[in-house]
Amino acid sequence: MIEGLIAGKLYGTAQTRTGPSGRVFTTAKVRAAASDGDTLFVNVITFSDSTAAALLALEDGDAVTLAGTLTPKVWTDKHGEARPALDMNAHAMLTTYHVRRKRRAAQGETTTPATPAGEYDDDL
Structure with missing residues (x-):
């Protein structure tokens, strides 16, 4: 692990689904830059309600940072080349709201009421 x-x-939008057992989960795909300048796709699944809500509030192309368990994979592109990928079972997500709130707390400012999902300040 x-x-x-x-x-x-x-990459695209997050989707909520229900498994055969009735368990609800959310899936998404994240496009990350690899060290060689190539793109690496991360297939994300989460069973966390808070992480799912944060993912569902985002749109295609929005920046995202996720923490969780990674499993390396390989897939073959349309030219027959093997390409790396990652599967992630995400358990936490960092949003611009969290960054702003932590920055203010570190500066000694009092915290403001919670911002609803999808509403972020542009003052980063």
């Missing part, structure tokens, strides 16, 4: 943190851009 590999615990990891990924950052990238949401």
Whole structure:
């Protein structure tokens, strides 16, 4: 088991589904930059209600940072080349709201009421 943190851009939109057992989960795909300048796709699944709500509030192309368990994978592109990918079972997500709130707390400012999902300040 590999615990990891990924950052990238949401590719498409997150989707909520229900498994055969009735368990609800959310899936998403994140496009992350690899060290060689290539793109790495991360297939994300989460069973956490708070992480799912935060993912569902985002749109295609929005920045996202997720923490969770990673599983390396390989897929074959349309040219027959093997490409790396990651599967992630996400248990936490960092949003711009969290960054702003932590920055204010570190500066000694009092916290403001919670911002509803999807409403973020642009003062980062």
